[in-house]
Amino acid sequence: MENNDEQKPRAIMFAYPLQGHVIPFVHLALKLASNGFTITFVNTLSIHHHITKSQPTTADADNNNNDIFAGARNSGLDIRYMTISDGFPPKFDRSLNHDQFMEGLLHVFSSHVDELVGKVLHSDPPVTCLISDTFFVWSSMIADKYNLVNVSFWTEPVLVLTLYYHLDLLRKNGHFASQDNRKDPIDYIPGVRAFEPKDLMSYLQATDNISTVVHRIIYKAFEDVKRADFIVCNTIQELESETISALQQKQPIYAIGPVFPTGLATTIVPTSLWSESDCTQWLHTRPNGSVLYISFGSYAHVSKQEIVEIAYGVLLSGVSFIWVLRPDVVKSDETDFLPVGFEDEIKGKGLIVPWCHQMAVISHPAIEGFLTHCGWNSILESIWCGVPLLCFPLLTDQFTNRKLVVDDWRIGLNLCDQKPITRQEVASKINLLMITEDQLGDELWKNVKELQGILKNTLTADGSSEKNFNQFINDVKIKLQGKLG
Numbered sequence: 001m002e003n004n005d006e007q008k009p010r011a012i013m014f015a016y017p018l019q020g021h022v023i024p025f026v027h028l029a030l031k032l033a034s035n036g037f038t039i040t041f042v043n044t045l046s047i048h049h050h051i052t053k054s055q056p057t058t059a060d061a062d063n064n065n066n067d068i069f070a071g072a073r074n075s076g077l078d079i080r081y082m083t084i085s086d087g088f089p090p091k092f093d094r095s096l097n098h099d100q101f102m103e104g105l106l107h108v109f110s111s112h113v114d115e116l117v118g119k120v121l122h123s124d125p126p127v128t129c130l131i132s133d134t135f136f137v138w139s140s141m142i143a144d145k146y147n148l149v150n151v152s153f154w155t156e157p158v159l160v161l162t163l164y165y166h167l168d169l170l171r172k173n174g175h176f177a178s179q180d181n182r183k184d185p186i187d188y189i190p191g192v193r194a195f196e197p198k199d200l201m202s203y204l205q206a207t208d209n210i211s212t213v214v215h216r217i218i219y220k221a222f223e224d225v226k227r228a229d230f231i232v233c234n235t236i237q238e239l240e241s242e243t244i245s246a247l248q249q250k251q252p253i254y255a256i257g258p259v260f261p262t263g264l265a266t267t268i269v270p271t272s273l274w275s276e277s278d279c280t281q282w283l284h285t286r287p288n289g290s291v292l293y294i295s296f297g298s299y300a301h302v303s304k305q306e307i308v309e310i311a312y313g314v315l316l317s318g319v320s321f322i323w324v325l326r327p328d329v330v331k332s333d334e335t336d337f338l339p340v341g342f343e344d345e346i347k348g349k350g351l352i353v354p355w356c357h358q359m360a361v362i363s364h365p366a367i368e369g370f371l372t373h374c375g376w377n378s379i380l381e382s383i384w385c386g387v388p389l390l391c392f393p394l395l396t397d398q399f400t401n402r403k404l405v406v407d408d409w410r411i412g413l414n415l416c417d418q419k420p421i422t423r424q425e426v427a428s429k430i431n432l433l434m435i436t437e438d439q440l441g442d443e444l445w446k447n448v449k450e451l452q453g454i455l456k457n458t459l460t461a462d463g464s465s466e467k468n469f470n471q472f473i474n475d476v477k478i479k480l481q482g483k484l485g
């Protein structure tokens with residue numbers, strides 16, 4: 001029962017300044033605000049500029065120009081919006097100068113956060129709770145300094161969180177950070193069945209340099225998360241139950257996913273860093289179940305050679321396709337990375353766009369398969385839409401996510417079994433995925449429909465994510481009462 005004298009909880013939220021993190025953060029903010037929280041949402045200035053620049057020029061966009069949550073507030077939610085410097089000038093290219101940018105997030109960003117939290121702490125209602133991305137290295141320092149409930153939001157599978165959490169075990173057993181990492185299966189991580197080292201996150205597979213800036217962030221962030229009061233995860237209890245239960249022995253952890261754009265959110269809170277091309281008209285002209293959607297997310301880079309092999313492979317397969325090729329997908333100043341004449345050859349068959357509204361595209365009945373880099377949001381969105389996956393992991397958690405999709409849940413195939421990829425293999429894998437009359441295609445399709453049912457169910461009133469979310473809110477309130485004495 002709601003106690004009216006209870007102070008309204010107010011959380012300040014810091015999203016990691018990358019597309020794949022901002023999207024779930026925004027939707028978590030909306031979910032919390034719909035459940036009685038006052039939210040102060042903080043984006044870096046750079047993310048803010050990207051979002052506002054990519055908006056179509058409409059009256060709504062003008063409204064949203066300084067405040068992406070203006071529409072949400074008009075609908076009655078108490079979400080305030082602030083921006084913060086990430087320490088770099090606006091024109092600094094954060095994608096091309098990735099490591100320098102990450103050094104800034106590691107060493108400089110916390111002082112900006114500290115200053116901002118100090119300023120807003122005593123506004124009305126006072127800030128009582130910090131919700132920050134698990135990859136930030138300063139959360140416990142800020143929470144301790146300002147006596148805030150410390151909530152870590154994890155935007156990847158709990159399997160990945162667990163592996164980072166137990167980095168000490170991987171080291172001790174020689175699967176990480178040894179002269180010559182062990183190649184045999186890893187069978188000692190609590191809640192994780194034996195798996196191959198090739199399925200570890202890319203940073204933990206490294207042997208040459210394990211002091212890169214991302215490694216240093218990982219070492220610090222996954223020690224820091226051990227001091228969080230609560231860990232909230234964009235995953236689903238039914239999909240990762242053993243792993244979640246094991247980690248729950250260590251810390252309170254809540255699977256509340258999928259944290260998705262609902263109808264309300266998609267229309268009123270812009271989150272895209274690039275302008276979205278409208279693919280709907282084109283999709284309407286295609287037969288149901290005939291189009292392959294291809295995207296490598298917002299962050300990873302692909303080599304020109306791989307783009308060329310995929311391009312020829314898609315042509316050889318003969319399927320229709322939409323391919324999202326963001327301007328910086330190849331890590332160089334080179335903009336002509338497609339084979340000469342490719343765009344003429346695909347006329348009437350394929351559509352290439354720099355960015356789109358992914359959920360709108362993959363929920364269209366014309367879409368039959370998704371060639372993906374295995375970003376966690378893309379996987380959840382694809383399951384939600386009942387679309388099987390063709391997996392081409394590039395970086396970070398994507399290798400571990402691939403294992404879940406292909407080996408554990410059997411809702412997808414590997415694009416290639418070993419690198420370098422070839423156009424012949426690309427074509428044959430696309431055909432295997434897209435021809436659902438075949439036994440394999442049929443099995444993938446049935447499995448993904450089953451998981452789709454689980455995902456849809458989890459957000460109903462009796463569903464696990466809904467229950468976990470309510471439990472989380474109750475536990476935060478109890479913790480707050482304890483803190484306020």
Ligand SMILES: O=c1ccn([C@@H]2O[C@H](COP(=O)(O)OP(=O)(O)O[C@H]3O[C@H](CO)[C@@H](O)[C@H](O)[C@H]3O)[C@@H](O)[C@H]2O)c(=O)[nH]1
Nearest residue numbers: 020023155295297298299324355356357358375376377378
């Ligand atoms: O044209 C596009 C392409 C993508 N998206 C959206 O962008 C997000 C992309 O997220 P994700 O699929 O997770 O990929 P990344 O952007 O690469 O995400 C980063 O963050 C994820 C969550 O932490 C990690 O799993 C990834 O490995 C990491 O690269 C999704 O919500 C997509 O719907 C669009 O809206 N339009």
